[in-house]
Amino acid sequence: GTFALYSLICRHAKVSLLPNQLASDARISSFRLKVPSPELERSLKIKERLESSLTLKKTLLILVLAGTSMVIANGVVTPAMSVLSSVGGLNVGIAAIKQ
Numbered sequence: 001g002t003f004a005l006y007s008l009i010c011r012h013a014k015v016s017l018l019p020n021q022l023a024s025d026a027r028i029s030s031f032r033l034k035v036p037s038p039e040l041e042r043s044l045k046i047k048e049r050l051e052s053s054l055t056l057k058k059t060l061l062i063l064v065l066a067g068t069s070m071v072i073a074n075g076v077v078t079p080a081m082s083v084l085s086s087v088g089g090l091n092v093g094i095a096a097i098k099q
Contacts (some may be wrong), residue, residue, distance in 0.1 A: 002071065006064040012043045015057050 010016035050056050 002064050002067045006060070009050075009060070012053045015060060017061060019059055 002051065
């Protein structure tokens with residue numbers, strides 16, 4: 001999910017640090033609506049700021065990698081903690097179990 005959102009951001013704005021833009025992505029990125037709204041103006045300002053700042057691009061990539069790492073770590077740690085908790089519960093219930 002995190003990489004999918006990052007991919008969408010990279011497709012609609014020139015944020016990617018790797019050259020992966022297609023011609024269709026360039027047309028999408030340069031698309032502008034005729035009707036101005038506060039949300040549109042705010043999103044265009046954010047998009048332009050992301051496109052112009054290398055520091056923000058790197059920060060966004062680091063946040064995406066950190067978020068994905070946390071999701072993967074959660075998937076690894078949760079089953080291990082569950083097994084350890086159940087073994088601990090068996091130790092309390094049955095005193096003869098040593099290992």
